[in-house]
Structures are given as structure tokens and as C-alpha cells.
Amino acid sequence: MKITVQKFGGSSLQTEERRDRCAEHVITALRDGYKVVVVVSAIGRNGDPYATDTLLNLVGGSLPNISKKEQDLLMSCGETISSVVFSSLLQSKGISSYAMTGAEAGFRISESYGDARILNIKTENIETVLQTYDVIVVTGFQGETPKGTVATLGRGGSDTSATALGAALKASYVDIFTDVSGIMTADPRIVKSAKSMETATYGEVSNMAYQGAKVIHPRAVEIAMQADVPIRIRSSQEEGFGTLIASSTSAIRGRDLDEKPVSAITQVKDISQLKISHPESQGDIFKIMTEAELSVDFISIHPDFLTFTIPAARREEACKSLQAAGYEVTWTDRCAKVAVVGAGMSGVPGVAAKIVSALNEKNIPIMQSADSHTTIWVLVAESDMLEAVNVLHEAFLAE
DSSP states (O other), X not given: OOEEEEEEOTGGGSSHHHHHHHHHHHHHHHHTTOEEEEEEOOSSSXXXXXXXXXXXXXXXXXXXXXXXXXXXXXXXXXXXXXHHHHHHHHHXXXXXXXXXXXXXXXXXXXXXXXXXXXXXXXXXXXXXXXXXXXXXXXXXXXXXXXXXXXXXXXXXXXXXXXXXXXXXXXXXXXXXXXXXXXXXXXXXXXXXXXXXXXXXXXXXXXXXXXXXXXXXOHHXXXXXXXXXXXXXXXXXXXXXXXXXXXXXXXXXXXXXHHHOOOOEEEEEEEEEEEXXXXXXXXHHHHHHHHHTTOOOEEEEEETTEEEEEXXXXXXXXXXXXXXXXXXXXXXXXXXXEEEEEOGGGTTOTTHHHHHHHHHHHTTOOOOEEEEOSSEEEEEEEGGGHHHXXXXXXXXXXXX
């Protein structure tokens, strides 16, 4: 049995016309000899009747007046409605289709309501149903806890549901259908010359997702990477196979890596930089941040000071916690992180020098920097972010 998993997001399912186009992708896969497991998000976006945010607005929006368990029970309704609606559409086209909840599909997840983790997937029910039906439409984003209650995987959880099913079922592909034709070399709203990437590695795409690219959730990429299941990022409204994400750089790109060590430029704004002068115990500082559930980034350690970044929305909270412990804290708001990502940069000299040179030429100060073997980050003023992204895209990815 050849299986492919197809995930359709909320905007792809927003209208009857869009749902029809998604159904065509299912029909194409069936013609190619696959059994298809479809994973769906809630229909539409905030304001549409059954979108997740719309459902939350019924109970107080971002500050609901119900428990997290009840909140998950409510939010799971959007995907349940979506699965039945899409399965009904497929049946109207003569396709044998069967809708399933996450629990029926075998998702056993932790009891961390609102941000659960997948414990395991029992695929026996799906495999049995696929003996009779050609398509199963599964609710993304949700599963069953050990106590038998409904919990959700957090925002972006339908991507995670799709790749986890792909791994468990040993699918040939996991197709993530979105509003774009693939992963771009930069945000096309910022860089007009941004291009679609034909191929990318799991590591590159995971780094891009963590550094601001919104096409796929990084947890979903990591699951696919562990199982070595290829992902394709595709447009739900167009033909074509979009961007192929796979494991081996040499297998999917060959010598191109020697010519283009950088694959993409990404950015994250709304960042604050904190500087703690004369820290007696740097370990205590991180303990304070951990106890406040504050995730820090861009850490620079010096004998006389410690510098790191946090989301701007939590800067005041972080400063109060540190000052209450007796630390001297200064900060800079309105910062942005720009990342240069590429699996081919590992061991290639001159990438960092080119970044510094390109930004210096445009008089864009670098406030802080960090690197790994596949990514180099620079912290700049938010007012310089747009120019910095364009300058670095031109330096590394211009034709």
C-alpha cells in the first residue's frame, strides 16, 4: 500500500472554491496509485465561523474565562467540522472517504493542554480503514490524553500531526499545502527579488522556521527528519511540487552547495536586548529567567557583563525579576534578528566576513552576532531590519 499524507491549512479550505481545488490534489494522488491520508486545520481565519480564533472569541478571546482543558475541547471543534466537511466534499465526487478525529487516528498525546506533545501514534485503525476506503480525513492539531480527554498540540499543530502521521505510516511524502508555491529565499513582502527554493534540507528549513519563516512549524520538520520522510511545501491553488525538503544535501543539490552556501535570509522583530553589568553569578541569572519561564537567546558572556535577548513583550517582566534579585540591568528595545541560513556554509570560509562587509557598506550597525554550522545571526535595530534583509539577500542570493 502506497500512502501519501496531505495537509491543508485553514486558508486553503476557506471557501468552497478553495476546497474544490484541494480535492483536486487528493484526486491526483489517487490517480498516481496512492492511498491518501488528509490532515485538515480549522476552516478559515479569525472572523470565519469555525476558525480557531473565532471559537476562542466566544469565551473571551486571548484571555478565555474557562480552564485550559475546556479551551482545548472548544478549539478542537474547528478541525472536527473541517474533517467532516472535506470528507463530504470528496464523497460528493465519488471518492470513498472517511473522517476521523485525532483520537480515532491513534494520536496519544500528553496532558499539557494547549501545547501537548505526541507520545505515540497507534496506526492500526487507520491501516484497517484504508483497506476499505481510499481517503481518510484526519483532524489535525488534536489527540487523546492518557485520561481519555481531548488536548491540542498548540499553534502549528496540524503541521506536526501531518508529519507525525507520515512517519508512523511510512508515507512516501508529506505534502504541506499552503498559500505559497514553496519556501522562498526571503519574505517576498520584504524582498521583491525573493525566489522559490526547489530543494532544502530538514536542518535549513527547521532553522528558517525558528528564525521567522512561517511556512511550516519547526516541530513538524524535526519529526520528519527523525523518520527521514520527505516533505513537499506546495501551493493548494496551483499545480507543481513546490519545495522538496529531504535529508541529504548532496543528494538533492549536488555541487550547487559549493556555489551557493547560503539558501535563505529570515528575520524576527520585536526583540529586546538586555545587558547585566558585573554579574556575580551568571548561572543565577539564567535560573531567574527559567523560573520566570522566559526563553533567552543571543547569549554573550563577558567577565564584566552578560548580554542576551528576549521577546520585547516580556522585557519589562524580565527586568523586574533581575532587578528584584539585585542585578543592574540596561536594555535596548526595538531590535530585530536577521539570520543567514544555509547547509552549505559549514566549513566555508568568508561567509561571516561577507555579512559584516555588506552591512558595514550600508552603515547598518551589528549589535550582536552568533553562529552555528548552518546559520549566522546578527542583531540590528528594528529600523534597519528591512534594509539588512535586502542587503544580505543581494549579497548572497542575487542572480
